[in-house]
Each structure stands twice: as structure tokens, then as C-alpha cells.
Amino acid sequence: MSQPGGTFDIVILGAGSGGYAAALRAAELNLTVALIDKAELGGTCLHRGCVPTKALLHAAEIADQTRESEQFGIKADLVGIDMAGVNAYKDGVVARLYKGLQGLLKNDKITVVQGAGKLVAKDTVEVDGKRYTGRNVILATGSYSRSLPGLEVDGKRVLASEHALKLDRVPSSAIVLGGGVIGVEFASVWKSFGADVTILEALPRLVAAEDEEISKAVERAFRKRKINFKVGKPFEKVEHTENGVRATLAGGETVEAEILLVAVGRGPTTANLGYEEQGVTLDRGFVITNERLHTGVGNIYAVGDIVPGLQLAHRGFAQGIFIAEEIAGLHPAVIDEAGIPRVTYSDPEVASVGITEAKAKEQYGADKISTYNYNLGGNGKSQILKTQGFVKLVRVNDGPVVGVHMVGARIGELVGEAQLIYNWEAFPEEVAQLVHAHPTQNEALGEAFLALAGKPLHSHS
Numbered sequence: 001m002s003q004p005g006g007t008f009d010i011v012i013l014g015a016g017s018g019g020y021a022a023a024l025r026a027a028e029l030n031l032t033v034a035l036i037d038k039a040e041l042g043g044t045c046l047h048r049g050c051v052p053t054k055a056l057l058h059a060a061e062i063a064d065q066t067r068e069s070e071q072f073g074i075k076a077d078l079v080g081i082d083m084a085g086v087n088a089y090k091d092g093v094v095a096r097l098y099k100g101l102q103g104l105l106k107n108d109k110i111t112v113v114q115g116a117g118k119l120v121a122k123d124t125v126e127v128d129g130k131r132y133t134g135r136n137v138i139l140a141t142g143s144y145s146r147s148l149p150g151l152e153v154d155g156k157r158v159l160a161s162e163h164a165l166k167l168d169r170v171p172s173s174a175i176v177l178g179g180g181v182i183g184v185e186f187a188s189v190w191k192s193f194g195a196d197v198t199i200l201e202a203l204p205r206l207v208a209a210e211d212e213e214i215s216k217a218v219e220r221a222f223r224k225r226k227i228n229f230k231v232g233k234p235f236e237k238v239e240h241t242e243n244g245v246r247a248t249l250a251g252g253e254t255v256e257a258e259i260l261l262v263a264v265g266r267g268p269t270t271a272n273l274g275y276e277e278q279g280v281t282l283d284r285g286f287v288i289t290n291e292r293l294h295t296g297v298g299n300i301y302a303v304g305d306i307v308p309g310l311q312l313a314h315r316g317f318a319q320g321i322f323i324a325e326e327i328a329g330l331h332p333a334v335i336d337e338a339g340i341p342r343v344t345y346s347d348p349e350v351a352s353v354g355i356t357e358a359k360a361k362e363q364y365g366a367d368k369i370s371t372y373n374y375n376l377g378g379n380g381k382s383q384i385l386k387t388q389g390f391v392k393l394v395r396v397n398d399g400p401v402v403g404v405h406m407v408g409a410r411i412g413e414l415v416g417e418a419q420l421i422y423n424w425e426a427f428p429e430e431v432a433q434l435v436h437a438h439p440t441q442n443e444a445l446g447e448a449f450l451a452l453a454g455k456p457l458h459s460h461s
């Protein structure tokens with residue numbers, strides 16, 4: 001017999017970025033919340049995604065800087081990568097943030113429930129025989145690492161990203177299946193740590209969701225870093241060899257390595273959770289909602305990676321806040337998916353907001369848009385850092401900038417200004433008036449806007 005667990009303003013199933021953000025905002029708005037998760041609070045991003053991978057990428061940057069220190073006149077030898085030390089640093093970062101999050105969620109208004117929940121009625125989630133009833137329910141169950149039919153992830157030779165994050169050694173060689181965000185980030189880390197890396201990507205280019213010129217720049221940089229990649233051919237199969245794996249591509253070409261990382265996308269975690277039984281519409285596993293994130297069933301909302309679109313933690317945060325405010329009757333503005341900033345933290349980094357040149361041509365007509373590329377060669381701070389890359393602006397003629405695309409070391413930090421420009425629909429002439437500090441990489445963005453406004457300083461128009 002199931003017992004009552006309590007009645008709340010909101011019952012949230014899943015305490016990842018989307019779920020916990022909804023809980024925190026709801027509590028601020030004096031709503032009572034049950035926040036249910038079978039694993040640790042913080043979900044994929046904190047424990048198995050964004051945070052630990054970025055710690056690895058930072059360690060990778062230090063390895064590269066040590067290796068290349070001579071070009072700055074500093075003599076240093078890279079004697080090795082101590083993976084136990086790298087993992088201790090990475091785990092320490094996660095542990096501190098986890099502790100902080102637990103502290104934030106210790107709120108009178110939030111009841112944290114540990115256990116696997118299932119939607120058993122339109123307003124009820126059951127956990128270990130206890131029923132938590134909500135005047136509103138938020139589905140926030142996140143995503144898992146997908147694989148391909150017949151490709152078995154064993155966690156030893158064939159890994160998903162959660163296994164790759166826990167490796168206790170640097171592999172001598174690695175195949176990375178998928179040249180999307182996870183693929184290029186891990187390829188970048190392992191190369192910096194000294195592994196021989198080959199990326200296999202079915203689409204014609206790496207980071208294929210980005211503007212085409214950005215892909216070209218990443219490919220150029222990866223070639224220079226001697227990261228191998230094969231694009232345009234789908235993967236066919238993987239076999240175990242004596243000491244590792246052999247991957248075969250369509251057409252028969254093979255690549256061998258010690259391990260293979262599967263990075264072909266993440267699927268929504270929505271199976272066997274009672275969603276369909278309660279009438280929630282799923283499309284290939286994703287929960288279909290309206291633009292206000294309502295499922296159309298009872299008072300059930302959905303947030304984060306289970307909702308079709310960008311699978312990014314900060315999108316989850318924004319959606320979680322949105323739903324809490326919606327439930328509180330604050331009528332928040334709908335989130336513009338294109339206005340969500342995107343950063344890939346490989347070396348070089350990629351950052352973008354808005355739409356690509358190809359998409360803009362499709363949307364506005366080829367003769368209605370113009371683009372401008374500002375090369376980091378003209379940017380003092382980028383020269384100091386010895387990085388190459390550019391800032392590309394896509395503008396509707398006589399209108400606002402609808403896409404900002406950037407590539408280069410540390411360029412991800414520039415996305416803050418880029419997203420303000422995009423989301424405020426700023427005209428180049430308006431941005432050109434703003435003073436950018438010298439010498440910063442941020443200035444590259446300012447220079448690009450000066451040029452687009454017809455008054456370039458350190459570039460030719």
C-alpha cells in the first residue's frame with residue numbers, strides 16, 4: 001500500500017540543472033516544493049558533465065602551456081600527467097560545488113526526496129511506495145549517453161563520457177566517435193595529455209551545428225595540433241583487438257586504438273517513468289511541450305534535456321526559473337532558443353549565439369544579410385596569448401546582428417557580451433559606441449562592431 005508523502009505546490013522529478021533551478025526559484029517565490037532524485041543533487045552537469053569536463057580541459061591547458069612555455073621564454077619540462085592528481089583536482093571542484101548546492105537547497109520550502117520516482121497520476125509522483133502530490137508537476141529527468149545499434153558500451157574499451165571522465169590513466173591512443181561537442185572536447189583533452197587521437201564524424205565537418213567557417217577553423221587548428229579526424233563517413237562497427245579496439249567506417253577503412261569514446265549525442269531519460277501512461281506526448285522519447293513548457297496534460301511541465309532543443313545546463317536553469325515563475329503567476333517572457341549562448345571548451349574554444357550565416361540566408365534571403373570577420377591577428381591580447389581565430393558577425397542589412405560566432409583560445413568568455421548584443425537586438429552602430437578595455441580579447445568583439453558600423457580601428461573594412 002502506498003502512503004502519502006505530502007502535498008506541495010510543485011513536485012519536481014529530477015534534481016539536475018533544470019529541476020534544482022525550478023526548486024530554488026519556486027522557494028524564493030514562497031512555493032512549497034518536493035525535489036525528487038534517485039542520484040546526487042546536481043545531476044549530469046555537476047557530476048558527470050560540464051563541471052568535471054571543464055576541469056579536465058583546464059588541466060589540459062596547463063599541460064600545453066608547460067609543453068609550449070619556451071615560446072614565452074620560460075623554461076619548463078612537462079614530465080608527465082599524473083591522472084590521480086588530475087582526478088583529485090577535478091573531483092575536488094565537483095565536491096565543493098556539490099556541497100554548495102546542498103546548502104542552497106536546505107530551505108524550509110524544499111523537501112528533498114532521495115529515490116527513484118514514477119509519475120503515477122497527473123499530479124502525483126511515487127517514490128518507494130510514498131506518494132508526493134503536487135498542484136503542479138515538473139518533469140526534469142535529463143538525458144543519458146546514447147550509443148548506436150549494435151555498439152555495446154562496456155565502460156572499459158568502449159566508453160561513454162561518464163566513463164571517460166573517470167579514466168585513471170591517459171590512453172596511449174583513442175578513437176572518438178562523433179565530432180560534436182563532447183567529441184571535440186575529449187579529443188582536445190586527450191591530445192593535450194599526450195594521446196594519439198582520431199575523431200570519426202559522419203557529417204562533413206566537425207562541430208557541425210556551428211557556422212561552417214567556425215568548423216573550418218577548428219579543423220585547421222586540430223590539424224596543427226595533430227588531432228586526426230575523418231569526416232563524412234558514418235561509423236559501421238567496432239571490434240575488440242588484442243590490446244584495444246578496431247573501428248570500421250562505411251567503405252571499409254579501419255582505425256585502431258586503445259579505447260573508443262562514444263559521443264554520438266544524448267537521449268532523453270523518459271522511458272518507464274509513467275509519462276505516456278498519464279497522457280504526456282513523447283516524440284522519439286522527448287517530451288513535447290508548448291513554448292511555455294507546459295505538456296498540455298493537467299499541470300505538468302517539462303524542463304531541460306527531455307525537451308527538444310539545445311541540451312545545455314544553462315538552458316535548463318533558465319527553463320526551470322521560467323516554470324517556477326509561470327506557476328507563481330509572474331507571466332515570464334518566453335525563452336528564445338537562438339538567444340541561448342553556446343560554448344565548446346576545446347582548444348581552440350568555440351562560442352556562439354544567434355543563428356549561423358547559412359541559417360540567416362535561409363531565413364532572411366541571401367541578399368538581405370552581410371557578414372564581417374574580425375581576425376584575432378589584430379587583437380593585442382590574442383597576440384599576447386599567441387592564439388589564432390576570429391569573431392564573425394552575421395547582420396541583417398540595416399538591422400540588428402543575428403549571429404555572433406567566435407573561435408580562439410579563451411574566446412568562450414566573450415559570449416556574455418555577444419549574448420547581450422544578440423538578445424537586445426543591438427544595431428552595430430549602438431555597440432560601436434561602447435568602449436572596450438584594451439588590451440582584452442573582448443576588444444575583438446568591439447572592433448568587429450566598429451568595422452560593421454563603418455569605422456574600423458585596428459582592421460580594414
Ligand code: NAI
Pocket residue numbers: 050148177178179180181182183185200201202203207208233234235263264265266310311312342343344345
Ligand atoms: P552532438 O549532437 O553535439 O554530437 C554528436 C555527433 O555524433 C554529431 O556530430 C553526429 O553527426 C555524430 N554521429 C552520430 N552518429 C554517428 C555515426 N554513426 N558515425 C559517426 N558520427 C556520428 O552530441 P554530443 O557531442 O554527444 O553531446 C551531447 C549533448 O551534450 C549535446 O547536445 C551538447 O550540447 C551537450 N554538451 C554540451 C557541452 C558544452 O556546452 N560545452 C559539452 C558537452 C556536451
